[in-house]
Amino acid sequence: MNVVLVEPEIPPNTGNVARLCAATGSVLHLVHPLGFRIDDRHLRRAGLDYWPHVAVREHESLxxxxxxxxxxxxxxxSARGGRPYTEAxxxxxxxxxFGKEATGLPADLLSAHRxxxxxxxxxxxxxxLNLATAVGIVVYDAYRRLGFPAGA
Structure with a gap:
């Protein structure tokens, strides 16, 4: 699974999502611009010692x-999505x-992919909901529907 954060703004949210990715073996994609530096101490603190176990891919733009x-x-x-995540x-x-904390995903992107x-x-x-909470709900439900990986 791939978790994509588009222009995340709050370091602890991204750190918590990174920990989630480490726990599930998911790849974390960070789409710039970021609202922080990738070496931000709050980001690292939220991810604790899990950073070496997270596959992070950075992208310069959407x-x-x-x-x-x-x-x-x-x-x-998105909070503006029509159907619940359980139908994805x-x-x-x-x-x-997932979009940034303050404004979510761009309206034109949502319109093009309604x-x-x-x-x-x-x-x-x-x-x-808090971004990290929403990501956690969606990621674990996705893995549940796929039957969880062996050993989970």
């Missing part, structure tokens, strides 16, 4: 990411794409 990862499959996750057609090697855009439902009195 366009560069798509050039390298075509044909995908790419699945997009996950496949081994899928790219699970049929592949999903949301994590929220029914309480908040407007969004």
């Amino acid at each position: 366009a560069a990411f798509f050039r390298v990862t075509a044909p995908g499959p790419h699945l997009f996750f 057609p996950v496949a081994d090697g899928a790219f699970l794409v 049929e592949r855009t999903f949301r994590v439902p929220i029914w309480g009195r908040v407007r969004s």
Whole structure:
């Protein structure tokens, strides 16, 4: 599985997602610009000693990411998605794409990929979930639906 963070802004969120990727053997893709430096102490602290176990790929832009990862499959996750994440057609090697904390994924990207855009439902009195929490929900459900890797 591939976890993609587009222009993440908060180091501890990215550190927590990196730890998730280490725990699941997922590849972490970071799409620039980042709201921090990759050697940020808060980022490293959130990831603790797991950084050597995370496969991190950096991309200079969203366009560069798509050039390298075509044909995908790419699945997009946004509070503005139409269907719940449980309906996302996950496949081994899928790219699970999440936007930055403040604004999410660009509106034009979501419009162009409406049929592949999903949301994590929220029914309480908040407007969004923490990025790392949303990523964790989606990644573990994707692995569950794929039958978890051997030994999990």
